Amino acid sequence: MSVLTPELLERIRERAPGYDRENRFFDEDLTELRDAGYLRPRSLAECVADQRLLAAYAPATALAINMHLVVVGIARTLSERGIPDLDWVLADAEAGELFAFGNSEPGNDLVMWDSLTTAERVETPVAGYAFTGTKIFTSLAPAWTRLIVFGKQADGPDGPRLVHGILTRDDAGVTTLDDWDTLGMRATQSRTTTLDHAVVPDARIVRFLPVGPNADPFIFALFANFLTLIAAVYAGIADRALELAVEAVRRRTGLKNAGASYALDPDIRWRVADAALALDALAPQLDAVARDVDEKADRGARWFRDLTGLKHRATETAREVVDQAMRLAGGGGYRSSSELVRLQRDVLAGIYHPSDTESVHATVAANLLGPLP
Template sequence: MTFDPTLFLPDDLLERIRERAPIHDRENTFPEQDLAELRAAGYLSILVPTERGGAGLSLEQAAILQQRLATASPATALAINMHLVWTGVAKVFSDRGVPGLEFVQDGAVAGDVFAFGISEAGNDLVLFGSDTEATPQGDGAYSFTGTKIFTSLAPVWTKLGLHGLDTTSPDGPKLVFAFIDRTDAVTTSDDWDTLGMRATQSRTTRIDGAVAAAEHVVRRIDPGPGADPIIFGIFSVFELLLASVYTGVARRALDLAVQTAQKRTSKKTGLAYSQDPDIRWRIADMSLAYEALPPQIAALARDVDEQADHGALWFTLLSGTKHRAVTMAKHVVDQAVLTAGGGAYFSSNELSRLYRDVLAGMFHPSDPESAHSAAASALLGPLQG
């Protein structure tokens, strides 16, 4: 049966989100109404199995939905992405018979909002290391102290998934992945004043002894690359849903360029811009770039869903897809702005906002350097010496 994304993101809901997007961008506020409507529509639990009360969608289907949501509000889609990453990791676990994240699935159904607390300033190890201190409490619980950056959903999250380094246990060092509640031990800075993606409100989060209960400590693993499902789960879901958001941005930019070309008329020829050979080439170029990405994302997400074995190639396949999506999206938005002409330079023009939003893509892991490094290692082997 063909998947119908309008069942989860109906046109009227999408239009309301689109109408609110420029307001939140202008005022630098979090889209509370978007979240409320998406929660009411069951969107927070789309990746939770039906037997636990969710919609039971696949990662492939969630990627389609995130592309659709991003056409209305890239920032809302990117913020929701971070919640969906954790429910997606929980799905990776349950699909493979790995216990430990059922509380994430149950929490999503109950209305919890999960945020992603992995990024740290200057930590280019990302998933493979942490500057946050993880201290065992003797009963299986851990306390965490450190600073996380780019914490999307900052004003609204109820659970923060994070990692820290345990250097005190006899078997350490160990990288600890866990979930904490929002308590007095967590301080959210009001420091999100950025060029684009403003409604994500991805503020800095300072953690001072916040405790994760034993049942919410998900993994203790060796630092560095490894085969643990927490690493694969986070990396695969994060990269593919990010690629989806920026592919959705490109789709919207392409649609706006087509609309502009059809309604503008050349004073020189008296014809619609859609009849101008240069404009036609530019729009065709946008389409050729965009059309390659949705099937790539779908195929790789399906492989995650179906537990395909790409072995050591997984990381270059995933980082490469994310890299291609963001570079494609930037190219398409650039072309759309040129197609629309000087009107796109005004801040009231939607393309102006897309132009700013799309720039954020390069800052998300995997960055261009790590994507190229993964590809080179896959083809040439690791660096010697």
């Protein structure tokens, strides 16, 4: 059973406009969600259903919480496949630690296949790897206690390779900038993080991977959780946009139809139905992918095609539905205080999350036609 009670969700919705207006982190939401047990490890299907619901009430809160759920989800997905390497992450999450993502880098369009951050082997003050570089879009920046990062070890007998590890808030060499002032998703406070010889001890190194694409279980777990949960958030935004559009259409009247409700206008009805049809097509794909990850279904070489395709469909569909809702709401929906305006700004963030449109199409083409020479 979900811990997202109607009362909790309404309080979260009431706070969302203030967070957005003040460009402020969602401290109160986080406290309530943590106290309710929302951050504890659960199945991907459960997280997807809850995140879709939460996003309909507060998109930025849901998007930021996603990052914690993704890291915990990676550990859970590996554990369910008999790989216990990150079981300690599950224990940390149960104990109340908050995980964040520190992977994105300015100028790194290869995303997880290479890194501009350096990872240097060190033996003092502890044996581990020192990370130096800049990470962007670090959601949960004001509150995380654990940050997953990666960098490239270029030299030594094992290089070049990618080193993945988890920093703690107390580790030296980690600086969070106060530089988050964006069009939408403002409450995420996804600030820039700089790493200056920030050492991750060997015990918190989670993976060594080759540079370039690979099918390591860690990468599968990362893509499966990140892309599916991102899709859930944008589906939730579309859910709320459609709901607001229906409310607006029922409320609006005009001279065109002698004062009759817009809900009786054939053109308006077609537009509402068009938005609903687009959104209806998304749910089966989202639910099936989450279920198949949990049930360890074997989709073989289709997995990355299906995961990236799901994210692409969800973010693009959400943009279409919000756009339809803006048209249906009329001029009143264009006011800066309108919830739809905030959804319009928030939904645009979907185009910036990996995998981008070009990468998605390249992945699908490679699945169908084989890799480029």
